[in-house]
Amino acid sequence: MTSDPDLVAQFRATRDDDVFRQLVERHQRRVFHVALSVLGPGRGSEAEEVAQDVFLQAYLQLDAFRGDAAFSSWLYRMAWNRATDRGRRVRFRRIHVEESMADLREAKPGPLSDALSEERSARVRAAVENLPEVYRMLVRMHYWLERPLAEIQELTGIPEGTVKSYLARARKRLERTLADV
């Protein structure tokens, strides 16, 4: 399999779309996961739009890519930044969790256990939402998207040991917040 630097060099020399397609196919899932971990559950289509924007930006700016870092790191960082910008833009529009829970209770008059389970899930999601940005992203990557620590290091550029300690701290915070759940 051709390496990333070779494909990048080949694309710069030829501007061949097939070469760029190989880069897209190689990194699309991971770029999507970075965007998804920043944006959170229920925003899959937005994460896909972000991923699409990232590849468009990469296509336009590949000539300016200096190669100081790996191509993949450059791409994932771009996904992180874009998703964060998008998250900030729409955050103020999001419905307060309590309100959405009330809607949920009204909308789903099913068995009591289902309603309670939904309520617990909603509280956990709200608690994750209130974590600092990096903790939130790492928790979603590790527990929700089930990415291994080595891959998280690759996606975020944060060393594996630091990822572990951040996850432990985030978990403690969550346990404190959700003590009564």
Next chain:
Amino acid sequence: MSDLDRLLSEPKPPTLSHHFSQRVMANLPPPRSQTARFSPWLRAYWILFSFFAIWQVASLPLPQWSLMLLTPVAFGVLAASATSWRKILAPLLR
């Protein structure tokens, strides 16, 4: 798996659409320079036509100010022609 782990893994994460890469490729902009697609013959024709147009305009009995206005335009056309000539001659000079 603890209760918290289970709650954190919900809801099931979405997957990337099947045709994602195709959609990305379809939305890429066209190549920056459309003239690069022109054949050398078309480019040569365009250059000769530019020279002819400049010569025609220069030989018209126009007032002084209009020639002053047209001179930078003529230089622009000549510069563009030179670039095109370089592109035509490059494979021959290699």
